[in-house]
Amino acid sequence: MVVEATPSLKAHGDFLAGLRPGRCCTLACRARAPAHHPAAPLPSDTTDVGWELIAAYLPAGGTGDQGGRPVTYPLRDIVDAIRYLGHNSCVWRALPVDFPPWPTVYHYFRAWTRDGTLTRLHAGLREQVRIAEGRNPEPSAVIVESQSVRAAETVAKTSRGYDAGKKINGR
Structure with a gap:
């Protein structure tokens, strides 16, 4: 038995051409016509x-x-x-x-x-x-990355440190 493609199925096929290969337009469509929806995993x-x-x-x-x-x-x-x-x-x-x-x-x-x-x-x-x-x-063990910010001269030296890698005196 040969079944002619109806205009709605043809339009559906044209719509599917624009989608990613193997993915469906809707879950309901996949349930209606699973033959034209191959399962291509993402x-x-x-x-x-x-x-x-x-x-x-x-x-x-x-x-x-x-x-x-x-x-x-x-x-x-x-x-x-x-x-x-x-x-x-x-x-x-x-x-x-x-x-x-x-x-x-x-x-x-x-x-x-x-x-x-x-x-x-x-x-x-x-x-x-x-x-x-x-x-x-x-x-x-854990690796902590932090940002060094250059401190102004008005910031007390007791609250500043020195980042030797970046050569910055600051916080």
């Missing part, structure tokens, strides 16, 4: 192995214990969207439409930042990497 997409590590640190039921709507989007899509933003340094409203809506992604990001989920995720993954490398799980 560099910021989470791998299956990476997701197994990350998923253990995320809250199971969404962003809080206060109830509310059931989870609509998979948490992996939320994490991929946050990683996309970090990888491409774009603004929230410029998030491509094949990710969950930007207000949803921003909501999860804010909630996870406020409740410490992202801090626990970062610390846990850092610890796993350090153990795998045979190092102490907790960092034992």
